[in-house]
Amino acid sequence: MKKILLCIVFMGFLTGCAVHTTVTEPESEPSVSTGRPEPAYDRLSIYSALPEEEILVYLNAFRKDTGITVDCQRLSAGEMIERVQQERENPRVSVILGGAADHYVQANEEGLLIPYQSPELSNVPEPCLDQAQVWNPIYIGVICFACNEDWFLQKNLPYPTCWDDLTAPELEGQIVLASPETSGTSYTMLAALMQQRGEEKAWEYLQMLDANVGCYTHSGIEPVEKVKQGEFAVGIVFSHDGRRAALDGYPVMLCYPEDGTGYEIGACALVRGGPVKERENAERFIDWMTSQRGQECYIEAKSSRLPANSTARSADGLPAMKDIKTVEYDLEWAGSNRTRLIDEFQRRFPGAQTRKSLS
Structure with missing residues (x-):
């Protein structure tokens, strides 16, 4: 079995009602170039266990960078996994975001997730990674x-x-x-x-x-x-x-x-059987959330989460491990x-x- 105590040592420091959120930006505002072509389909649907005020920051930044609008329903972590279980025959979202990795371990054991590992994980300490290579770590x-x-x-x-x-x-x-x-x-x-x-x-x-x-x-x-x-x-x-x-x-x-x-390793992952037309956008979203750019948005959101990506800056004043x-x-x-x-x-x-x- 995998223990994650070591990942904290590697880092050196540590820092219900559903809410529907659709992020929109003015049409005249250009998206930031990320070296990838504009998406063929410009929407993505997700469930997230992160606080609503944080989600808005991340989804707005993602849309500015990619031109993709994210439709998000905010649920607690347990409710998020339960919803994916209930919808397994007809999944309504492509990504689940936030919540401790042990939820994702259970979801994977039940066949609810698709393995996908972002190339950004090369910047994450090995003990924080998923040995099954299904979910992606985004914070601690x-x-x-x-x-x-x-x-x-x-x-x-x-x-x-x-x-x-x-x-x-x-x-x-x-x-x-x-x-x-x-x-x-x-x-x-x-x-x-x-x-x-x-x-x-x-x-x-x-x-x-x-x-x-x-x-x-x-x-x-x-x-x-x-x-x-x-x-x-x-x-x-x-x-x-x-x-x-x-x-x-x-x-x-x-x-x-x-x-x-x-403590937790917060994660995100692809939902098995999610909307096919969203698959490319879903992978792109996970790549963004695991990147330095995405995780430095924690500072703007006043989150105080410790980034899993070792190249990302963290908020000032976090306690030493x-x-x-x-x-x-x-x-x-x-x-x-x-x-x-x-x-x-x-x-x-x-x-x-x-x-x-x-x-």
């Missing part, structure tokens, strides 16, 4: 605690510095996280805890954590929104989502578990056991379904 993210500074100041309480701190009685009802059923963020947390503690002890811990959870959301982005607005004290999120809120001026402090945390303790995360194991672990989570925490956000 780490799980952290997004804390509302005002709440902790008012309560005169210290910020949580390890996973067990989240079970403190003072935080009863103050934790918000997404359901691993629909969220790649929370599934990464779930799989990381299983690998870090062993399954028996991890389930015991999650039972204690559940007692303090006031809300389970559909997507991994929602906890950040709720923490930054002061609805909850702590959200379990990917650091790039939490840092964006802090950069936007909200009272959000990011804390990294000192006892180790999980030496300052973050990570678990040895086996994404192949996480992908192969995803259905089993989610089913067990639902069995153990049926009440989580009634505490999901209605937003």
